[in-house]
Amino acid sequence: xxxxxxxAAPSADAPPAASERVVxxxxxxxxxxxxxxxxxxxxxxxxxxxxxxxxHPFLSQLERGHTRASMVSLDRVAAALGTSQAxxxxxxxxxxxxxxxxxxxxxxxxxxxxxxxxQGEARLLTRSPAxxxxxxxxGANTDPGEYYVHVEDEFLYVVSGTVLLDLGEHGRHLLAAGxxxxxxxxxxxxxxxxxxxxxxxxxxxxxxxAEPGAYRVLVVKQVLARQEAP
Amino acid sequence: xxxxxxxAAPSADAPPAASERVVxxxxxxxxxxxxxxxxxxxxxxxxxxxxxxxxHPFLSQLERGHTRASMVSLDRVAAALGTSQAxxxxxxxxxxxxxxxxxxxxxxxxxxxxxxxxQGEARLLTRSPAxxxxxxxxGANTDPGEYYVHVEDEFLYVVSGTVLLDLGEHGRHLLAAGxxxxxxxxxxxxxxxxxxxxxxxxxxxxxxxAEPGAYRVLVVKQVLARQEAP
Numbered sequence: 176x177x178x179x180x181x182x183a184a185p186s187a188d189a190p191p192a193a194s195e196r197v198v199x200x201x202x203x204x205x206x207x208x209x210x211x212x213x214x215x216x217x218x219x220x221x222x223x224x225x226x227x228x229x230x231h232p233f234l235s236q237l238e239r240g241h242t243r244a245s246m247v248s249l250d251r252v253a254a255a256l257g258t259s260q261a262x263x264x265x266x267x268x269x270x271x272x273x274x275x276x277x278x279x280x281x282x283x284x285x286x287x288x289x290x291x292x293x294q295g296e297a298r299l300l301t302r303s304p305a306x307x308x309x310x311x312x313x314g315a316n317t318d319p320g321e322y323y324v325h326v327e328d329e330f331l332y333v334v335s336g337t338v339l340l341d342l343g344e345h346g347r348h349l350l351a352a353g354x355x356x357x358x359x360x361x362x363x364x365x366x367x368x369x370x371x372x373x374x375x376x377x378x379x380x381x382x383x384x385a386e387p388g389a390y391r392v393l394v395v396k397q398v399l400a401r402q403e404a405p
Numbered sequence: 406x407x408x409x410x411x412x413a414a415p416s417a418d419a420p421p422a423a424s425e426r427v428v429x430x431x432x433x434x435x436x437x438x439x440x441x442x443x444x445x446x447x448x449x450x451x452x453x454x455x456x457x458x459x460x461h462p463f464l465s466q467l468e469r470g471h472t473r474a475s476m477v478s479l480d481r482v483a484a485a486l487g488t489s490q491a492x493x494x495x496x497x498x499x500x501x502x503x504x505x506x507x508x509x510x511x512x513x514x515x516x517x518x519x520x521x522x523x524q525g526e527a528r529l530l531t532r533s534p535a536x537x538x539x540x541x542x543x544g545a546n547t548d549p550g551e552y553y554v555h556v557e558d559e560f561l562y563v564v565s566g567t568v569l570l571d572l573g574e575h576g577r578h579l580l581a582a583g584x585x586x587x588x589x590x591x592x593x594x595x596x597x598x599x600x601x602x603x604x605x606x607x608x609x610x611x612x613x614x615a616e617p618g619a620y621r622v623l624v625v626k627q628v629l630a631r632q633e634a635p
């Protein structure tokens with residue numbers, strides 16, 4: 176028997192077939208985790224949406240798992256909740272490790288919590304809290320999208336492909352495999368493929384020039400000492 | 406006019422043609438930096454060698470730039486000096502950035518301080534102090550060499566090739582491109598190519614036993630808050 180619906184929820188608000196509108200189990204788990212953190216911090220939907228610079232209906236959809244947040248939106252929600260994007264993503268992995276588990280962890284190329292990213296995917300490369308957060312981004316977006324801005328320092332390394340890294344007033348930098356960049360907290364940053372040109376590396380199996388070049392970057396974000404949740 | 410030699414140095418100790426025995430300018434700069442740090446900490450050669458688990462004559466050679474330290478040895482010297490391997494390597498790059506320079510830094514694939522590594526090379530991926538230390542290791546060593554052991558947490562990501570990561574009592578792990586591992590401070594670790602040996606597990610695609618496979622890994626090491634040098 177399903178648990179009763181919260182009596183405070185006006186039934187007119189409830190969509191007719193809510194369970195059918197859940198995007199996928201991962202989105203549902205991330206949404207539930209955001210909602211739990213928000214309630215623990217005694218924030219209303221409106222307050223958290225305002226703090227994250229998102230619309231209230233969008234945040235509601237997100238908490239219900241009816242939509243997937245972009246990585247930028249997830250980053251904003253995490254910052255407003257005093258947590259990290261990685262922690263929110265990690266909530267999407269049911270088999271996360273216990274905090275006291277200090278054994279080495281090995282993550283295969285097909286493992287790790289994944290999040291949406293324009294024309295690609297982000298993958299969190301740890302399963303438990305770490306002194307820094309490594310993530311892998313695979314994409315082929317020609318639109319750089321919104322800027323990420325956060326207080327932590329960050330490091331970006333190009334594994335394959337060619338990336339145009341846009342650092343706002345600090346210029347745009349064309350980075351190829353083996354190139355890297357480090358930028359301090361507060362620096363706006365976003366990136367896109369630089370691969371429609373003929374400089375796409377040779378190991379790509381796509382032969383058509385119509386496709387934007389895919390890239391793979393490793394991003395390591397600083398983790399600041401943070402307050403424990405009450 | 407060159408500065409006078411320290412009067413405490415016995416002249417019988419000086420090799421007849423010291424300048425000719427310097428391996429390269431980088432080795433000389435790293436050696437000079439180690440010597441300066443050692444003196445600032447009022448340690449004798451014998452004391453530092455003992456703390457680092459190295460022989461006194463080897464350390465003397467190292468300080469004079471007459472030999473290049475392995476990455477493991479450099480790591481030990483750094484730990485005994487209360488600094489980091491990356492900081493010692495960074496001393497080898499004359500154009501290091503000023504500490505107060507907070508602009509983004511872009512490092513090309515052919516840039517960065519380099520250090521020796523068995524059958525390969527290590528490359529430091531920052532030019533200034535960072536909240537974590539990213540390094541790239543390119544090699545083809547079939548001999549895993551000595552274990553690294555340090556108090557900082559570390560993360561390893563395989564960019565290309567196949568690596569056999571040996572974590573001591575925590576087992577050996579065959580990692581392919583896109584795989585990664587994270588291990589806590591105190592965990593012994595070393596790696597070798599997994600391109601040729603027959604003890605490599607089954608998912609290796611290499612068919613020729615002739616050449617050892619080259620790999621490229623990105624290693625990110627935690628930076629602990631450290632005491633300032635007096």
